Amino acid sequence: MRARSKGRAGTALTGALLAVLLVASVTLAVAIGPASLSATDVWGSVLHHLGFGESPLPGLLDGVVWELRLPRVLTAAGVGAGLAISGAVMQAVTRNPLADPYLLGLSSGASLGAVAVLLLGLGLVLPLAAFAGAMLALVATLGLASSLGAITPTRTVLAGLAVSALAGAATSFVIFWSAQGDAYREILGWLMGSLGGATWWSVLIVAVAIAVVGTPILVTGRVLDAFAFGDTAASALGVNVNGTRWLLLAGTAVLTGAMVSVSGSIGFVGLILPHAVRLVVGGAHRALLPLAALSGAVFLIWADTLARTVFDPREIPVGIITALIGAPVFAVLLWRRKAIA
Amino acid sequence: MLEASRLSYTIDGRMLVDGVDVSVPSGSVSALLGPNGAGKSTLLALIAATRRPSGGTVLLDDTDLGSLPRRERARRVALVEQDSATDVELSVRQVVLLGRTPHQSMLAGDSAQDGTIADEALETVGMSSFAARRFHTLSGGERQRVQLARALTQQPSLLLLDEPTNHLDISAQLSVLALVRSLATQGVTALAALHDLTLAASYSDHVIVLQRGRVVAAGATDATLTPDLIRSVFEVDAVVLRHPESGRPVIAFG
Numbered sequence: 001m002r003a004r005s006k007g008r009a010g011t012a013l014t015g016a017l018l019a020v021l022l023v024a025s026v027t028l029a030v031a032i033g034p035a036s037l038s039a040t041d042v043w044g045s046v047l048h049h050l051g052f053g054e055s056p057l058p059g060l061l062d063g064v065v066w067e068l069r070l071p072r073v074l075t076a077a078g079v080g081a082g083l084a085i086s087g088a089v090m091q092a093v094t095r096n097p098l099a100d101p102y103l104l105g106l107s108s109g110a111s112l113g114a115v116a117v118l119l120l121g122l123g124l125v126l127p128l129a130a131f132a133g134a135m136l137a138l139v140a141t142l143g144l145a146s147s148l149g150a151i152t153p154t155r156t157v158l159a160g161l162a163v164s165a166l167a168g169a170a171t172s173f174v175i176f177w178s179a180q181g182d183a184y185r186e187i188l189g190w191l192m193g194s195l196g197g198a199t200w201w202s203v204l205i206v207a208v209a210i211a212v213v214g215t216p217i218l219v220t221g222r223v224l225d226a227f228a229f230g231d232t233a234a235s236a237l238g239v240n241v242n243g244t245r246w247l248l249l250a251g252t253a254v255l256t257g258a259m260v261s262v263s264g265s266i267g268f269v270g271l272i273l274p275h276a277v278r279l280v281v282g283g284a285h286r287a288l289l290p291l292a293a294l295s296g297a298v299f300l301i302w303a304d305t306l307a308r309t310v311f312d313p314r315e316i317p318v319g320i321i322t323a324l325i326g327a328p329v330f331a332v333l334l335w336r337r338k339a340i341a
Numbered sequence: 342m343l344e345a346s347r348l349s350y351t352i353d354g355r356m357l358v359d360g361v362d363v364s365v366p367s368g369s370v371s372a373l374l375g376p377n378g379a380g381k382s383t384l385l386a387l388i389a390a391t392r393r394p395s396g397g398t399v400l401l402d403d404t405d406l407g408s409l410p411r412r413e414r415a416r417r418v419a420l421v422e423q424d425s426a427t428d429v430e431l432s433v434r435q436v437v438l439l440g441r442t443p444h445q446s447m448l449a450g451d452s453a454q455d456g457t458i459a460d461e462a463l464e465t466v467g468m469s470s471f472a473a474r475r476f477h478t479l480s481g482g483e484r485q486r487v488q489l490a491r492a493l494t495q496q497p498s499l500l501l502l503d504e505p506t507n508h509l510d511i512s513a514q515l516s517v518l519a520l521v522r523s524l525a526t527q528g529v530t531a532l533a534a535l536h537d538l539t540l541a542a543s544y545s546d547h548v549i550v551l552q553r554g555r556v557v558a559a560g561a562t563d564a565t566l567t568p569d570l571i572r573s574v575f576e577v578d579a580v581v582l583r584h585p586e587s588g589r590p591v592i593a594f595g
Contacts, residue, residue, distance in 0.1 A: 220447050222442075226439055229426050232420070233425065236419070237440070238412035240411060282435070
């Protein structure tokens with residue numbers, strides 16, 4: 001009994017801390033930049049746009065906060081949360097600690113879809129195309145994996161690698177064949193992940209995806225625990241293993257597609273954060289999913305803030321930052337697993 | 342009472358289970374014996390309905406398990422697999438609570454009642470003090486006891502165990518099987534695939550002997566486990582002695 005109440009209190013406390021950290025991060029990240037602002041300025045401006053009082057900032061700076069930085073920071077938060085949820089779900093239903101939207105080909109598929117419509121000049125359907133690409137890649141990966149027998153972790157990763165490589169090659173080919181001049185640069189930034197183009201539209205897409213897909217996934221977290229001991233064990237607990245797996249994976253494909261459509265493919269967020277959170281609160285998904293979402297949001301806000309400030313005035317793709325942080329963290333996680341085994 | 346009749350399972354043209362009849366009385370322990378590849382695990386999977394049989398029916402207390410919705414079935418039948426995963430980052434108590442899955446709606450979390458049932462199961466297997474430990478830090482014997490507690494938390498009337506003593510040291514083997522025995526006295530019907538004939542002889546009421554997917558012998562342990570049967574099924578010479586105190590059969594080889 002004591003163990004449980006301690007665990008729940010710990011989870012609630014961690015959640016509260018992360019929520020505070022998230023609000024603070026949003027405020028600070030909006031304040032940080034070439035034109036330096038205070039937290040009071042930021043909140044004053046935001047409240048002004050929500051219909052409360054006058055903005056403390058002159059028109060230009062007020063525009064920087066409301067039109068540029070705030071949507072960008074909120075998009076970063078949403079994308080970070082969405083990727084972390086996707087990663088945690090994929091790791092659970094494929095029983096693969098290495099699973100993330102990147103590894104199973106979802107990101108590459110979404111990129112292919114997005115690049116294709118960008119080059120066709122159909123930017124408006126980009127979210128749809130990214131989603132279709134993600135879905136196609138997922139079906140290809142799991143189809144390939146299950147054609148080899150039961151869906152095991154190793155098979156899923158290998159199939160994902162194959163699909164990723166294929167989608168990557170197709171993307172490169174499409175770019176090579178048709179991109180000219182500025183399109184190259186834009187697409188490159190996009191392939192490595194960037195939040196530079198974030199607008200209130202991006203915020204809306206991300207928010208809707210999280211509300212419609214993320215929330216049901218968070219609520220049904222308990223059923224993911226039943227996958228801990230594999231398909232047979234889950235099935236013997238009365239879980240519809242295949243139905244649940246495909247439903248959840250389709251959900252993560254929608255989520256990833258939405259994220260990739262506004263930010264390009266940002267690696268490592270979906271891989272690392274679920275593991276980091278698992279270290280702290282354990283593997284029960286009712287706690288893991290919301291905490292991974294919160295920490296993913298905080299993480300990506302700061303990664304993006306670094307991306308736009310370290311080489312100021314030049315901006316680097318945020319995917320480079322997440323990879324620079326993510327790869328060593330991942331190595332540490334591998335060593336830790338080795339120690340356990 | 343478990344009654345499986347004419348159960349078959351064919352995969353890739355190979356008949357792994359071939360028209361098997363199994364009958365296990367309520368509140369008893371039956372051992373499923375046979376050499377590797379005889380179809381023991383497959384038969385258990387068919388009874389648990391984690392695999393769909395090619396033919397035949399499984400009745401538990403006169404209910405056709407195959408016709409039940411899977412959650413309903415999981416409230417009646419629990420399965421303890423051999424060599425369960427070891428890299429699970431759940432706490433012992435959370436693993437045991439998994440047994441409540443078929444009793445809960447998808448949206449509801451673990452209720453206070455679920456917690457009580459899980460705590461009682463931990464108590465039964467003597468693992469209460471491990472409740473907060475992470476599962477992957479346990480020894481093999483401890484893991485197996487936690488899996489038993491998880492199965493108990495399902496509140497099944499039929500408990501299926503696939504090589505529950507695999508890789509355990511001798512004291513853990515005995516304590517796991519003693520636990521299964523005591524569960525049977527509380528009315529649970531247990532069917533366990535076992536490799537060790539002597540363990541089977543000392544802990545089971547009945548044996549079912551499989552060879553190449555068929556039942557070659559079945560009945561009371563005492564009467565069924567004869568040197569002739571052991572020779573023909575396992576291809577080893579054995580004598581069956583009596584334990585001087587318990588009077589249970591003891592099998593000596595050579």
